Amino acid sequence: xxxxxxxxxxxxxxxxxxxxxxxxxxxxxxxxxxxxxxxxxxxxxxxxxxxxxxxxxxxxxxxxxxxxxxxxxxxxxxxxxxxxxxxxxxxxxxxxxxxxxxxxxxxxxxxxxxxxxxxxxxxxxxxxxxxxxxxxxxxxxxxxxxxxxxxxxxxxxxxxxxxxxxxxxxxxxxxxxxxxxxxxxxxxxxxxxxxxxxxxxxxxxxxxxxxxxxxxxxxxxxxxxxxxxxxxxxxxxxxxxxxxxxxxxxxxxxxxxxxxxxxxxxxxxxxxxxxxxxxxxxxxxxxxxxxxxxxxxxxxxxxxxxxxxxxxxxxxxxxxxxxxxxxxxxxxxxxxxxxxxxxxxxxxxxxxxxxxxxxxxxxxxxxxxxxxxxxxxxxxxxxxxxxxxxxxxxxxxxxxxxxxxxxxxxxxxxxxxxxxxxxxxxxxxxxxxxxxxxxxxxxxxxxxxxxxxxxxxxxxxxxxxxxxxxxxxxxxxxxxxxxxxxxxxxxxxxx
Numbered sequence: 332x333x334x335x336x337x338x339x340x341x342x343x344x345x346x347x348x349x350x351x352x353x354x355x356x357x358x359x360x361x362x363x364x365x366x367x368x369x370x371x372x373x374x375x376x377x378x379x380x381x382x383x384x385x386x387x388x389x390x391x392x393x394x395x396x397x398x399x400x401x402x403x404x405x406x407x408x409x410x411x412x413x414x415x416x417x418x419x420x421x422x423x424x425x426x427x428x429x430x431x432x433x434x435x436x437x438x439x440x441x442x443x444x445x446x447x448x449x450x451x452x453x454x455x456x457x458x459x460x461x462x463x464x465x466x467x468x469x470x471x472x473x474x475x476x477x478x479x480x481x482x483x484x485x486x487x488x489x490x491x492x493x494x495x496x497x498x499x500x501x502x503x504x505x506x507x508x509x510x511x512x513x514x515x516x517x518x519x520x521x522x523x524x525x526x527x528x529x530x531x532x533x534x535x536x537x538x539x540x541x542x543x544x545x546x547x548x549x550x551x552x553x554x555x556x557x558x559x560x561x562x563x564x565x566x567x568x569x570x571x572x573x574x575x576x577x578x579x580x581x582x583x584x585x586x587x588x589x590x591x592x593x594x595x596x597x598x599x600x601x602x603x604x605x606x607x608x609x610x611x612x613x614x615x616x617x618x619x620x621x622x623x624x625x626x627x628x629x630x631x632x633x634x635x636x637x638x639x640x641x642x643x644x645x646x647x648x649x650x651x652x653x654x655x656x657x658x659x660x661x662x663x664x665x666x667x668x669x670x671x672x673x674x675x676x677x678x679x680x681x682x683x684x685x686x687x688x689x690x691x692x693x694x695x696x697x698x699x700x701x702x703x704x705x706x707x708x709x710x711x712x713x714x715x716x717x718x719x720x721x722x723x724x725x726x727x728x729x730x731x732x733x734x735x736x737x738x739x740x741x742x743x744x745x746x747x748x749x750x751x752x753x754x755x756x757x758x759x760x761x762x763x764x765x766x767x768x769x770x771x772x773x774x775x776x777x778x779x780x781x782x783x784x785x786x787x788x789x790x791x792x793x794x795x796x797x798x799x800x801x802x803x804x805x806x807x808x809x810x811x812x813x814x815x816x817x818x819x820x821x822x823x824x825x826x
Contacts, residue, residue: 355538356530356532356538356539356540356541356542357540357541357542357825358540358541358542358543358824358825358826359541359542359543359544359545359825360541360543360544360545360565360566360807360823360825361544361545361547361563361564361565361566362384362544362545362546362547362564362565362566363384363546363547363548363549363555363558363564363567364382364384364385364546364547364548364549365548365549365550365552365555365569365682365711366522366523366548366549366550366712367682367714367715368380368382368715368716369712369713369715369716371716372522372523373506373507373522374386374389374505374506374507374508374509374517374520375502375505375506376390376492376493376494376495376497377446377447377452377454377455377456377493377494377495378452378453378454378455378506379453379454379455379748381493382522382526382546383492383493384546385509385517385520385526385528385546386495386509386511387492387513387815387816387818387820388513388514388515388528388544388820389430389509389510389511389513389514389515389516389517389528390495390496390497390509390511390512390513391405391406391495391496391511391512391513392405392406392489392490392491392492392494392495392496393405393406393407393421393423393440393489393494393496394407394410394486394487394489394490395490395816395817396490396816396817397817398811398813398817400644400817402486402487402490404424405424406423406424406427406435406440406496406512407421407422407423407424407489408422408423408424409421409422410422410486412483412485415481415769416478416481416482416483416485416769417477417478417479417480417481417482418475418476418477418478419475419476419478419485419486420469420473420474420475420476421440421473421474421475421476422472422473423435423436423437423440423472423473423474424472424535425472426535427512427535428512428533429497429498429510429511429512430510430511430512430516430517430531431498431510433498435496435512436471436472437468437469437470437471437472437473437474438468438499439496439497439498439499440466440474440496441466441468441474441499442497442498442499442500442502443494443495443496443497444460444463444466444476444494445463445466446502447460447494448460448461448463452502453747454493454747455493455740455746455747455748456491456493456494456740457747458739458740458743458745458746458747459488459491459735459736459739459740460488460494462478462479462480462482462485462766463476463477463478463479464477464478464479465477480763480766480767481766481767481768481769482766482767483768483769483771483774484733484735484774487733487735488733488735488736490733490816491732491733491736492730492816495511496511496512497510497511498510507520508520512534512535513531513534513820514530514531514534514536514539514820514821515528515529515530515531515539515544515820516528516529516530516531518543521548522548523548524547524548525545525546525547525548526545526546526547527543527544527545527546528543528544528545528546529542529543530542530543534821536819536821537821538821539820539821539823540808540809540821540822540823540824540825541823541824541825544820547563547564549564550682550711550712551681551711552569552571552681552682552683552684552711553681553684555567555569556570556571556574556577556684559584559802559804560577562804565803565804565806565807565825566801566802566803566804566807566810567801567802567803568799568801568815569683569684569799570684570800570801570802571684571685571688571800572628572629572630572632572800573628573630573688575630575800578802582805583804583805584802584803584804584805585802585803585804585805585807586800586801586802587800587801587812588632588798588799588800588801589798589799589801589812589813589814590634590643590644590796590798591642591731591796591797591798591799591814592641592642592643592644592645592730592731592732592796592814593728593729593730593731593796593797593799593814594636594640594728594729594793594795594796594797595683595685595686595689595726595727595728595794595795595797596726596727596728596791596792596793596794597677597689597690597693597724597725597726597727597791597792598719598724598725598726598727598750598751598790598791598792599612599615599723599724599751599790599791599792600720600722600723600724600751600752600790601751601752601753601754601790602752603723605667605669605673606723606724606790608667608668609787609788610663610664610666610667611663611664611667611669611673612788612789612790613660613663613787613788614659614660614661614663614664614667614700614702615660615675615697615702615792616638616653616789616792617653617655617656617657617659617660617663617700618655618656618657618660618696618697618699618700618702619655619693619696619697619792619794620654620655620696621635621636621637621653621655621794621795622635623655623692623696624689624692624693624794624795625794625795627688627692628685628688628689628692629685629795629797629798632797632798632800633795633796633797633798634795634796634798635653635794635795636793636794636795636796637649637651637652637653637786637793638653638785638786638789638791638792638793639782639785639786639793640729640732640737640738640741640742640791640793641734641737641738641778641782642731642734642737642796643796645733645734646734646775647734647735647774647775647778647779648734648782649778649779649782649783649786651786653786655696657699657700660700660702661700661701664700664701664702671701672700672701672702672703673701673702673703674702674703674704674705675697675702675703675704675705675723675724676704676705676706676707676722676723676724677690677693677694677704677705677706677707677724677725677726678707678709678718678722678724678725678726679706679707679708679709679725679726680708680709680710680711680714680718680726681708681711682711682714682715683726683728686726686728687706687708689726689794690704690706690726691706693706694706719750720748720750727750727791729741730815730816731814731816734778735762735765735766735778738762738778738781738782739762741791742755742758742781742785742789742791743758743759743762744756744758744759745759750791751789751790751791752790753788753789753790753791755784755788757784758781758784758785761777761778761780761781761784762777762778762781764777765777765778765781799814806825806826807823807824807825808823808824808825808826809822809823809824810822810823
């Protein structure tokens, strides 16, 4: 009988070992980043230089969007508001630990979110969080957020990809350590070389499928495509559609197209002549054939936008048509004092692979309205620091944000990343009215009125929202076919 029990015990231990081995983290998942912020690149999610390819794997938010885009629990498990939505109470997930071994609790939430408003940090997310006046620690796993206005969509705001939870008082070191509660732990941070992440075996959603993630700095877009072709990286989420044919039908790669709220565009500084005249800005935007840009640059895989940053699937998106109108563009230029058109320089770089092509197509389209555009290539490595928000006209790109965040961060007169230096009191008032309105129909009208103002006066051309061409090695398994901030990175495996 003892031998039987011994045999059963051995068999049980063997089966458990086999199960453990089969489910252990293994393999190295290799991806890239474009070194967009050069020497300022860091692991502090709320700063301008945040390396989001790392922080989305090392740090969690309170609230996230699930695979269907619905606001869902992450480190917060439940939330509720008072009658006028000026106070929001969040219940926090218990038993979660940071990579440094400390417990995640309410004090960490208060610290992580309130530091966004620190003027010394200068976070681009500050405007989005400006409604929060205080965060009360109710108990170790409950916080009450107090707002200066009613805000029915407040939980949606917290899905912002930068609002990550970090340990209390870690602000001085977080830029180098990246400590969070996420599925991967920073082992080596080398922004200009290879950053190495190790699997967090104690991750609250389960141990990751891969043992390591290598995040490699490759500033040039073409070089990133070549790195994918040669096996240096396993995934490229920025492959130009013009190169889709390289991968189609190739058994070594998986190809998917994911609609997003991300966009590419051209920004004109509204504080610089001749773009300080709203008629000139609108003339430039009217001279553009957006559908032709979608077809030529994106191979048809994009959704035309009439200069709104609000995502196509967002409930507050203003739906309108904006066909090319050369005659009206010429008329506006004449009314602005430029009957013979204007000259402009569009600064581009290969930081974003499609920018040079967009510039060339715009050059041809604008010429029809008497606008002579020179397309000037600038260095990729220094683009965000030396070209963007510096030159009168430059290319830009933004990732998807909730409508309120996008409109505030890109256009509000007090926003740090107001790249076109746009200032319009009526626009700002519509945003304030929207936040304070509890009735959905009225809130929607206010957000859409703000978008109407952008169509009339904006300095930013947003011709389309992109569908992302995502190409991975066939060795990559279990990668969610969604936008990057909703991917469950702990599920990914390399086989």
